[in-house]
Amino acid sequence: MTPIRTLIATSFLLGATAVAPAHAFSLLGDTITSSGSAVNAGNATIGAGVEFTGIINFLDFDFGATTLTISSNRDLSAWGGFGSNTFSGFDQPITSFSLFSNNGFSADFLTGFSFTANSITLDTNSGLVPGGNGSTAVFIINGVAPIPEPETYAMMLAGLGLVGFAARRRKLRASV
Numbered sequence: 001m002t003p004i005r006t007l008i009a010t011s012f013l014l015g016a017t018a019v020a021p022a023h024a025f026s027l028l029g030d031t032i033t034s035s036g037s038a039v040n041a042g043n044a045t046i047g048a049g050v051e052f053t054g055i056i057n058f059l060d061f062d063f064g065a066t067t068l069t070i071s072s073n074r075d076l077s078a079w080g081g082f083g084s085n086t087f088s089g090f091d092q093p094i095t096s097f098s099l100f101s102n103n104g105f106s107a108d109f110l111t112g113f114s115f116t117a118n119s120i121t122l123d124t125n126s127g128l129v130p131g132g133n134g135s136t137a138v139f140i141i142n143g144v145a146p147i148p149e150p151e152t153y154a155m156m157l158a159g160l161g162l163v164g165f166a167a168r169r170r171k172l173r174a175s176v
Contacts, residue, residue, distance in 0.1 A: 024145055025092055025142065025145045026092075027047075027063055027091075027143075029046065029091075030089065030092075031043055031045045032051070032090060033089045037084065038122055039087075040052055040057075046064075047064075059071070059072055060073070061087075066140060066142065067100070067141060068139040069138050070138075071134075071135065072105070073134075083124060085121070085122045086119050087119060089119075090118050092143045093118065093143055093144045094118070094141055094142070095117075095143050096115075096140075096141075097113065097114075097140075097141055098140050099140075100140045102138075103137070104135030105135045112124055
């Protein structure tokens with residue numbers, strides 16, 4: 001193998017191993033804040049199990065990479081509104097928040113949610129009540145993936161330059 005081909009092959013090998021992987025949207029590792037009257041206030045890091053409990057410890061709020069799972073360990077159907085609560089401080093902007101599955105919660109309770117780019121709010125002031133013991137609802141949270149770092153673009157451009165250089169040399173050799 002000629003020295004130039006060895007250099008090109010080595011560059012491709014190093015480039016393939018050095019390119020940073022593409023990152024998908026994920027909430028894991030975000031430290032978020034809970035404020036309001038419906039859920040215990042405080043901070044929690046997403047990914048460590050149930051992050052927050054609410055309504056006198058009868059509801060669990062467990063955030064995943066792209067989900068929020070709410071579970072009830074008591075029948076709360078006879079209770080009225082509990083106030084409102086906001087989860088805020090997400091590292092990446094939220095673009096959608098939608099119900100994925102529901103097992104036992106009232107439809108009114110599930111419509112009490114809203115979101116902005118950096119927060120999710122639960123409002124039970126209008127008398128929205130959850131369902132019975134063992135109820136579970138899963139919400140899907142989508143957002144914007146982070147922009148690739150400049151090093152990723154630099155590696156891509158260097159690789160394209162090497163491919164162009166190799167093609168030009170091959171074309172010049174063929175014409176000689």
